[in-house]
Amino acid sequence: MFEKQTLRTIVQALQQYSREAKDIFDNAMASSSNEVIVLAEDLVQYALEVAEVFPMNKRFAGFIDYKRARWSPFVSGLMPQVLLVDAKASKENNRDTLQRSQLPMDAEFRKSDGSIGKLAAGVPGHLEIPSATSEPIYAVTTTILVHYYYKDNLTGMPPFRDLQSIYVLAVPHGRLKDRYNPDPDTTFFGEGKHSSARNEDPRIRVYFSRLKKACPWRLQELKFLPGHDFSSPRWREGESLEEEILLPFSYLPR
Amino acid sequence: MFEKQTLRTIVQALQQYSREAKDIFDNAMASSSNEVIVLAEDLVQYALEVAEVFPMNKRFAGFIDYKRARWSPFVSGLMPQVLLVDAKASKENNRDTLQRSQLPMDAEFRKSDGSIGKLAAGVPGHLEIPSATSEPIYAVTTTILVHYYYKDNLTGMPPFRDLQSIYVLAVPHGRLKDRYNPDPDTTFFGEGKHSSARNEDPRIRVYFSRLKKACPWRLQELKFLPGHDFSSPRWREGESLEEEILLPFSYLPR
């Protein structure tokens, strides 16, 4: 529920900013082939920073695009949370690649040759935040992916791109492994994008269809339709698989 | 004066955040050799975003680390400004390398073989911001570099690095070319870091000593001294080369 609430807020923020996002994304001059990556990162920041809740006085640096320690409103009160959002730009619309440092759950999956692939989580389940008063605070980690799916406009004239949709994924917390990846054959993970031949750092893929099957609301799509904008609500409840594990007060690090 | 005022504010923000900055920079685990780059970017963001002034409802995306359109307090009133800050992390402490997209002034300099090197500005002098009311607003562009100068700690034990100082440079606006780079032999620019042999995109260097000579206050240094923190003011007035060109109200794009 906590992750769901977070995802819902983020989707709404992205939606509200979607018109300008598409405008910027499509029309930004291609100063380099790298452009879309930077655009995605900036757009995520713009959309989310207006929606920030009670910030905590804690900063940390690292490889994740958007990250905030904050007090997040939850049904049962304010929850200390570390929100980690990674921006992706891609011409594919069925999967995302994660670095280990972006993986919140120990993953295992069946490889094509029948063997088992594994990748240990790189994102800790919580962060310990020193408190001025007494006990340190344990802030639960929440991992979100924002995936800008686009096509090139080959005419060479603006708009240079056509942003098709924005996928937003809530990657389950490591504690939810029992539910989402109890064994190598039950998972939404798949082989990574790295080249093992070149000894690159292993990566891993998240497949949209399988994540959606496991839990519909964890895969949201903001789809750009010609002549249609996002003034209307777009949250998709998915089915009613809402009995998400409650982390809040029962949550203590181990 | 406008750029000076801006630089002063930024230096102060960086200074206030310098203690935590050093802590994070020195101790962050080296998850990759790229780490310092990300650290520098994040630290600049953390330091500056608390000091933001009246934001303008305008966003743009691109290759610059920290960028804001805002109304900046100035002696004669509020000035529309586009602040562009680029974060650098380096083991050198005498120069910075700029991409063309970070260069606010058409640059020319004498090359070692006697010929003249040139690089056209990639940063526009101003941005036109559509106004709800009537005339568009022209926001002056201000380019700042924040350079984290560090050394490695080779013991392999934390702290992994030793942040020596933070240099903050105000790169003159393109309009000030007459003063700062009237001819190829009068400049703080120098040959870039690109490999011409490999046909890389040309870059250009800004040399600290020469910039300082041309205008002392444009090169500020926050130096970390053992056992000393930054509780005291550190703005260095430099000499009294304060007769900076006044852009404000006389400023209109051409």
Next chain:
DNA sequence: ATGTGGCCAGTAAGGCCGATT
């Protein structure tokens, strides 16, 4: 010793394409 030039190296982040279902 420093100041300059400039060749490379390491690290993302995806584009793509060929092999499978």
Next chain:
DNA sequence: AATCGGCCTTACTGGCCACAT
């Protein structure tokens, strides 16, 4: 025609080294 696996390309950022003062 989609789904996967995975090799390789591109660009970004500085580390570093060789000369020249």
